[in-house]
Amino acid sequence: MQKVENGHVVKVHYTGRLTTGEIFDSSLGREPLEFTMGEGQMIPGFEQGILGMVVGEKKSIQVPCELGYGEVLEEMILEVPKSQLPLGMPMEVGTQLAINLANGGQIPAVMTAVSEETVTIDANHPLAGKDLVFEVQLVEINPKKSGLIFFE
Structure with a gap:
């Protein structure tokens, strides 16, 4: 089975919670979130948790604030x-x-x-200083490199 790597375009369903259990965002009931791995479109801890997943896999990703939206400045x-x-x-x-x-x-x-x-x-991000938990399910992997040009 193909595993998620940097450069892949992926689609995931997710629910984001604070460590208190309060939901702050979710894709449930909408289209899955689509992004290209390794391009910095998502917070680092979220991307790190997606790496290596296979289609259909579900997991919980713990994201400390320093790998999320950072500390309150x-x-x-x-x-x-x-x-x-x-x-x-x-x-x-x-x-x-x-x-x-x-x-x-x-x-x-x-x-x-x-x-x-x-x-x-x-002007801090509303989630700055908070540890986050994401429940994710990988819906799709597109191995195309999404417009990136690689030279060999």
């Missing part, structure tokens, strides 16, 4: 004067916003605290 938590935010923006915990970067890109963030003059904005 204090430099990604900012206290900002309310006057620097757009007029009309809700000033409440849980408000989602985008931070504009110097290169023209944006990163998502969420308000985590609101005081009289300032708001605290956290």
